[in-house]
Amino acid sequence: MTDVVAFLPGNGHVDARLSFAREKAQRLDVGFELRSVDYGAADSFEALLDSVLEQTSGADLAYATGIGGLVYLALRARGALTDQRAILQGPVLWGLETRTFPKLMRLPLMPRALTLAIARGPIQRRFMRKHFTRPLTPEFQRVFFDGYRDARAFERWFAWLTPRLLRDLEQQLRGRPELLDGLTAWWGGEDHVVGIEELRRTEAALGQPISVREFPSWGHYPMIDEPADWTAEVARALAAPH
Template sequence: MTEPLLPRAMPRVVFLGGNGHATARLGPARRVLAELAGPGGTPPFALHDVPYPGFEGRPRAASLDAFLDAVAKSVRAETGTRDDAGRPLVYATGIGGLLALCLRARGELAGVPLLLQAPVLWGLERRLMPRVLRMRPAQAALRRAFVSPRFQARFARKHFRRPLDGEMRARFFEGYARCAALPDFFAWLTPALLRRLEADFRARPEALDHVAVWWGERDTVVPGRELAWTEAALGVSWPVRRIPAWGHYPMMDDPPGWVRALADAVENTAVEDAAVETASRLSEPGRPQAR
């Protein structure tokens, strides 16, 4: 008698958001996943949004190490065990890309595929805004700007590929208004941190393995040229996929396309894992080799 097949566990995508991130940014993608699953079905992957300290009204962390400890704990809950769903995929966008590399430098996410979408990395030290925003008057001015209807309208026209409905636009800018960690990021994420990361990765270059990059060709927030500065600083050359129709916020501009692209990435990871596992079994001592 044949045993019944057990249902396969759902693959996981762990999401590290950018500055001012709010859970609402992933709402359109979650609706697409629910539609793909249908009644009683299973979506192509589960989307886990990492809750950052100091975001969306949560208490701030006392230091960058404390911030990373909290993020690592949340990520570890999703990536710390292997099951029949295989390895999870960590997707990091904007400043989330730098946080992901900080975790790699600490020994976290070893062997976990890391997908960076328009990450803010070594371009950080060439930008004027981060330097200016380390001053408190500039931070106060930025907060006032993000609650200004005129600024919001101009920002949305420039950086989104399609108009946002009123509710989504309000939730997007509310993420910045409720981000108490905003000044912390400008204090912590500095050229001095980049120098420490360079030293860490020189000592452990394998921590930069299993990284791929996606970049929207219509991204008006983080220019694609910044990747070259990062690769030069770290001595790496990561595979890059440039997506013509995407801007900086594909999960909001094109939720179905973003979900499809991520589902393909998850499937490719599963195929690679299966190939590695098969090769490992075939190389076991005493196992007959295929001819």
């Protein structure tokens, strides 16, 4: 039977971002199917969580990256998915409160302004040089940034994911280590989007450590930069004793 990995994406995700990883998984016959969770057009955060829970339940492993890590923790705070193994890779967690980008995105019209700004070629090329560890084609660059334009949940993230949500999650998760069972953080040593201090801030807020693996050569997008290595590591995580 083929294992299922539910992939909870970050901002601006489009399914094409997983094309390299899917190709390698098929070629290497690693034995798992990669399913991207669709955040859709939910009209509230609770409705979003309901949809994500439905898509993630039953998966052998949840893999959440970027802001998807906070979405997954919100499900655990509900008491859901506690028997599921999960990897949070380069997640945006308690740094949400101090990071400049989320603060800017809560200002009126800023999500729309950002969408227009990142449609510009010079900004895209600078981002690609800074945040990817290998060159990518202009076609992939176009597809990657189209995700911000087309992601239906993008403008809602910053109204829903706020310091108030963090306070709620602290109350629900603090002192309840069983809600974090089977959860591991993965971090790339070359991740210039989200640093490891994000994890330390989160551990302090929740009053408990979170198991972490660091990959020195990985950036924020290992499923794109190093798809063979990434799929092999995900396969090892699935094969590890639970």
